[in-house]
Amino acid sequence: xxxxxxxxxxxxxxxxAVASALSIAAANADARTGEGRVKAQYSGxxxxxxxxxADGAVDATRTNRKGGVTTVDRYKDGSGTTDATITGPRGxxxxxxxxxxxxxxxxxxxTGPRGxxxxxxxxxxxxxxxxxxxTGPKGGVTTVDRTxxADGVIDKTIVGPQGGVTTVDRTxxADGAxxxxxxGPKGQATTIDRMxxADGVVDAxxTGPKGxxxxxxxxxxADGAVDxxxxxxxxxxxxVDRTxxADGLTDKTxxxxxxxxxTVDRTxxADGAVDxxxTGPRGxxxxVDRSLNADGTVNRTVTKTxxxx
Numbered sequence: 001x002x003x004x005x006x007x008x009x010x011x012x013x014x015x016x017a018v019a020s021a022l023s024i025a026a027a028n029a030d031a032r033t034g035e036g037r038v039k040a041q042y043s044g045x046x047x048x049x050x051x052x053x054a055d056g057a058v059d060a061t062r063t064n065r066k067g068g069v070t071t072v073d074r075y076k077d078g079s080g081t082t083d084a085t086i087t088g089p090r091g092x093x094x095x096x097x098x099x100x101x102x103x104x105x106x107x108x109x110x111t112g113p114r115g116x117x118x119x120x121x122x123x124x125x126x127x128x129x130x131x132x133x134x135t136g137p138k139g140g141v142t143t144v145d146r147t148x149x150a151d152g153v154i155d156k157t158i159v160g161p162q163g164g165v166t167t168v169d170r171t172x173x174a175d176g177a178x179x180x181x182x183x184g185p186k187g188q189a190t191t192i193d194r195m196x197x198a199d200g201v202v203d204a205x206x207t208g209p210k211g212x213x214x215x216x217x218x219x220x221x222a223d224g225a226v227d228x229x230x231x232x233x234x235x236x237x238x239x240v241d242r243t244x245x246a247d248g249l250t251d252k253t254x255x256x257x258x259x260x261x262x263t264v265d266r267t268x269x270a271d272g273a274v275d276x277x278x279t280g281p282r283g284x285x286x287x288v289d290r291s292l293n294a295d296g297t298v299n300r301t302v303t304k305t306x307x308x309x
Contacts (some may be wrong), residue, residue: 050297057082106128224229225250282307
């Protein structure tokens with residue numbers, strides 16, 4: 001858990017997270033995947049079975065593609081927060097204990113299967129924003145301090161366990177879209193410039209720490225679905241074409257930078273749950289079968305089939 005916190009403070013991974021958030025499923029469409037990676041990616045069936053307890057908390061049983069089972073037992077305590085006990089496929093137990101402070105925000109203590117403890121202490125500032133201090137099992141501390149600017153948008157300062165500081169500075173443009181500048185511990189900066197088009201959708205230009213520029217151009221089709229084209233600094237493009245079906249669901253076709261095509265076909269079952277079939281550029285498929293339980297929870301079975309040789 002402490003390693004995860006250290007990664008949060010690493011600017012390079014924060015920048016990667018930003019790029020991933022703006023990504024339009026290029027990973028599914030990129031035909032560069034090696035044969036070994038394809039075999040690892042497509043193998044067998046995994047499932048999640050959920051049920052709602054008498055206290056309203058949702059339990060889950062997760063079975064991975066190798067048959068390993070993880071159970072999540074949730075229960076509400078006297079303060080109304082939801083605690084959890086997670087038992088992994090090898091019997092390791094992780095407990096999550098939540099408590100509501102006098103300011104109404106929820107703190108959390110996570111005890112791992114080997115006894116390591118991570119605490120998350122949240123506090124509400126005078127401006128109403130929630131700050132956070134996370135202390136890892138080895139004592140490393142990460143703090144997140146949020147502040148509201150004069151334009152109403154929220155900035156953030158993250159101090160990692162080794163003292164590195166990352167700042168997120170947001171500004172609201174004349175069109176209402178929110179721009180962002182992320183400055184890492186070593187001074188490197190990533191900027192995201194958003195602009196709202198005449199059709200109401202938001203385009204973006206992302207400039208990385210080395211000056212590389214990626215553009216995201218979105219457009220709304222006649223059926224209301226939003227298409228997009230992502231152009232990287234080297235000129236490679238990924239295009240996403242969305243179409244809204246008669247049942248109201250949105251299907252998707254992704255054309256990757258090397259011409260590989262992935263499709264996502266969604267269908268609504270008789271119980272109202274949404275299933276999907278994703279076909280990769282080499283023909284491998286991922287099928288997601290959802291089913292609605294009587295208590296309102298949703299089960300899920302994911303089957304991955306490798307491409308034909």
